[in-house]
Amino acid sequence: MSKILVIAEHLGGKLNSSTARAVSAAAAIKGDAIDVLVLSDAPDAIAAEAAKIEGVSRVLTVAKPENAHPLAAVLAPQIAKAADGYSHVFAPSTTFGKDIAPRVAALLGVAQVSDVMSVEAAHTFNRPIYAGNAIITVEADANHTVVATIRTASWSAAASGANTAPVEALTIDVPLPTHTRFVELNQGSSDRPDLQSAAKVVSGGRGVGSKENFDIIYKFADKIGAAVGASRAAVDAGYCPNEMQVGQTGKIIAPELYMAIGISGAIQHLTGIKDAGTIVAINKDGEAPIFEVADFGLVGDLFKIIPELEAALG
Amino acid sequence: MKILVGYKRVVDYNVRIQVKPDGSGVVTDGVKLSANPFDDIALEEALRLREKGVAEEVIVVGIGPANLTAHLRNGLAMGANRAIHVTTEDAVQPLTAARVFLKLIEKEQPGLVILGKQAIDDDANQTGQMLAALWDRPQATFAGKVEIADGKATVTREVDAGLEVIEADLPAVITTDLRLNEPRFIKLPDIMKAKSKPIDVIEFGSLGVEAHDHLKTTHYAAPAKRSKGVMVKDAAELVAALKQKGLL
Ligand SMILES: Cc1cc2nc3c(=O)[nH]c(=O)nc-3n(C[C@H](O)[C@H](O)[C@H](O)COP(=O)(O)OP(=O)(O)OC[C@H]3O[C@@H](n4cnc5c(N)ncnc54)[C@H](O)[C@@H]3O)c2cc1C
Ligand SMILES: Nc1ncnc2c1ncn2[C@@H]1O[C@H](COP(=O)(O)O)[C@@H](O)[C@H]1O
Numbered sequence: 362m363s364k365i366l367v368i369a370e371h372l373g374g375k376l377n378s379s380t381a382r383a384v385s386a387a388a389a390i391k392g393d394a395i396d397v398l399v400l401s402d403a404p405d406a407i408a409a410e411a412a413k414i415e416g417v418s419r420v421l422t423v424a425k426p427e428n429a430h431p432l433a434a435v436l437a438p439q440i441a442k443a444a445d446g447y448s449h450v451f452a453p454s455t456t457f458g459k460d461i462a463p464r465v466a467a468l469l470g471v472a473q474v475s476d477v478m479s480v481e482a483a484h485t486f487n488r489p490i491y492a493g494n495a496i497i498t499v500e501a502d503a504n505h506t507v508v509a510t511i512r513t514a515s516w517s518a519a520a521s522g523a524n525t526a527p528v529e530a531l532t533i534d535v536p537l538p539t540h541t542r543f544v545e546l547n548q549g550s551s552d553r554p555d556l557q558s559a560a561k562v563v564s565g566g567r568g569v570g571s572k573e574n575f576d577i578i579y580k581f582a583d584k585i586g587a588a589v590g591a592s593r594a595a596v597d598a599g600y601c602p603n604e605m606q607v608g609q610t611g612k613i614i615a616p617e618l619y620m621a622i623g624i625s626g627a628i629q630h631l632t633g634i635k636d637a638g639t640i641v642a643i644n645k646d647g648e649a650p651i652f653e654v655a656d657f658g659l660v661g662d663l664f665k666i667i668p669e670l671e672a673a674l675g
Numbered sequence: 676m677k678i679l680v681g682y683k684r685v686v687d688y689n690v691r692i693q694v695k696p697d698g699s700g701v702v703t704d705g706v707k708l709s710a711n712p713f714d715d716i717a718l719e720e721a722l723r724l725r726e727k728g729v730a731e732e733v734i735v736v737g738i739g740p741a742n743l744t745a746h747l748r749n750g751l752a753m754g755a756n757r758a759i760h761v762t763t764e765d766a767v768q769p770l771t772a773a774r775v776f777l778k779l780i781e782k783e784q785p786g787l788v789i790l791g792k793q794a795i796d797d798d799a800n801q802t803g804q805m806l807a808a809l810w811d812r813p814q815a816t817f818a819g820k821v822e823i824a825d826g827k828a829t830v831t832r833e834v835d836a837g838l839e840v841i842e843a844d845l846p847a848v849i850t851t852d853l854r855l856n857e858p859r860f861i862k863l864p865d866i867m868k869a870k871s872k873p874i875d876v877i878e879f880g881s882l883g884v885e886a887h888d889h890l891k892t893t894h895y896a897a898p899a900k901r902s903k904g905v906m907v908k909d910a911a912e913l914v915a916a917l918k919q920k921g922l923l
Pocket of ligand 1: 625853
């Protein structure tokens, strides 16, 4: 029977919501157990959060100073060791999970299923290829451990609160390499909602025109309590930092409301918002492809429309 | 130092992919094929390192069918010194590709291997990480900036939280993100020059890598379509519509 190990993603001592989304996918396997593995220098608070997630059987912690930062070369051998006895190892399909999971899979000598959108059976999954323009059904060999990353936008976070899973410390003795070292993380600090889990997202594209002009996007987003995203063109032009990019090579998100402002709607951008609830497009070009997928479209100059929207909101 | 570059041929990123009505695959007959965009970036980075004197030789590697030669010639025209063509008519999954790269590494002893972060056909995003694991060397994925000095690479990685900087002893595997550089255009005289550059052809079967389909694809489907919505006439109507849906 299936036993699933979910690798917890965390930052700054806090569990990332992508973990609870991976737990949802694990629950879809309908197996015997879902254990969450927390690798950290100080895992206790993170483990306590993970223990509350519904469906989690146990939380396993590996506390080592080397685990202070998520270096794949350091974490993968520990995960591969911890995976012993599990039928599945799941990680969220975030930059964290994408970096680590294939390294774990190779150490186990197995293939990896990337970006699981849905689970058909314990070894059968649906996943996107060609930037989401085709969805394939893949079957993994039932005689081997399944290593998979979970497309977070396809899964809602498993509920948190009622559960009290036991937390157990694991001792994992494997040699850890020193050939890869963490130097620093430059995080854009922001009080705004997190782009990957926000219910509302306002994104700006090249049409916004400059870094200074992007303030109008931030201001409007703040007014409606939304996270802020961007197209690749806006990031490339230096209007905003890379972590705001939405799309095939940026973040794949599924907010209830997505507002694309001054974004043309290239296929690589649309890949990132396919699962959004309601898409709004504001663009001065009535022929822009973004209108093909928008639930509500408004043709006009964003510099005129945004103040009008603010006024209409009161 | 030698740099090995992954140079995969894929369906061009501008092609609108169509799923065959019987669900057996996607239509690839007659569609435009190009270098994987991330691999052009990998090659460009390698060429810049050679131009800076960090590397002496840049080798592009393609694993694929016999007709990959023209594609590899493009890599040579862009500036690679030589190419290695591992021939196989079968689709190559990431674990197999990683095993092939490991064999080539044993032979070539590169100081650096640069691959794309993902191939835009399978969107797997695995080969570089798998190779680094099998090789037991560092990996620096999603690279937005690379500096090589004193036997190590300092790589700025584009991660969800922002920009992470790591240091990796060489040899190492780097996978490219889009903002690492802008690949140069191929010039006509370089196409001529590329004709005389060597392409080593190695039969997949001779490498001793087991070719096994680790994952079986049983069905292809078109994605669920979003239906076209409505156009509103002004800001007030938009706000009213969103309020009615409880979104504002
Ligand atoms: C391999 C690969 C991966 C990629 N990954 C991504 C990705 O992850 N995310 C992504 O976004 N892109 C990605 N791209 C790039 C993508 O193809 C497009 O180039 C990009 O999305 C365009 O961004 P844009 O819509 O902001 O710019 P443009 O296409 O230039 O569109 C700007 C729009 O703004 C409108 N506009 C201009 N001024 C105004 C105004 N005053 N008021 C209202 N509207 C105005 C214009 O009519 C136009 O439609 C990728 C490309 C490749 C090759
Ligand atoms: N058949 C192949 N030929 C050459 N390079 C490849 C091949 N398959 C994978 N790669 C390299 O590995 C990267 C990631 O591919 P993937 O893991 O399939 O997304 C690509 O960008 C290439 O650099």
